[in-house]
Ligand SMILES: [Zn+2]
């Protein structure tokens with residue numbers, strides 16, 4: 419049996435679960451580890467049985483809990499290399515320095531090295547000394563900069579696996595096909611998962627449905643598609659104009675109208691379930707997203723296909739089983 423469960427969907431956190439009889443994959447980890455586990459239990463899933471985490475892109479609503487979760491469970495995390503690098507940069511932001519500040523830092527470090535060289539030998543420092551050293555640097559950082567955690571690398575993961583968009587790979591008995599989406603991240607992807615003859619696709623965080631995305635989202639049994647905002651609500655809504663521009667752009671988010679136009683004209687109408695996700699809490703209403711998709715899908719006359727579900731931000735959807 420294949421199961422798909424949306425644990426959270428929206429700008430405050432995204433996570434979904436793809437399970438076959440043998441393999442369980444978490445797609446994105448935008449909740450805290452504690453909240454993720456709570457929701458998995460609500461959905462009847464045991465976190466201890468997870469095999470891997472795959473990441474679509476490095477925005478915090480998709481990765482906020484990934485390090486803690488992967489460490490706690492001792493499982494690998496699959497990224498593209500560019501996404502992994504961007505995620506590490508996000509965890510350890512470097513302070514922008516002026517040239518004068520840089521010179522001052524060089525002088526200070528040289529003086530510290532000199533002081534160390536002058537100090538009497540006390541043998542090799544052990545790991546706890548090194549930890550203390552990196553903690554000791556923390557007070558020197560300016561307010562607002564993330565202080566290093568005591569001796570621990572915040573980006574440390576039990577295992578990192580790289581994949582490339584356009585190159586399918588397998589985790590257990592689930593085939594994973596990552597495809598490029600247009601979004602303002604380092605190397606964002608969507609996924610098609612296939613197991614036991616069932617095909618599931620996840621496509622959120624995309625500015626528009628490119629020809630490549632359209633080609634991927636066919637012959638599916640389940641489609642999780644972004645339906646982020648209602649165009650009028652976004653235009654009249656509270657966001658500053660620069661943010662509105664970003665959301666509306668081709669590397670932003672898919673509107674109800676754009677999702678509907680894909681469902682009407684670009685999609686083969688075969689999926690048993692269409693789940694609308696990543697709905698904006700400020701610029702959308704679930705009824706508007708549903709109505710737009712219903713209208714669009716009415717052209718695909720089929721009694722068994724295209725049941726519409728709405729993924730929510732604050733509670734998991736009941737699992738969809740095949
Ligand atoms: Zn997102």
Ligand SMILES: [Zn+2]
Pocket residue numbers: 475477601603623
């Ligand atoms: Zn994003």
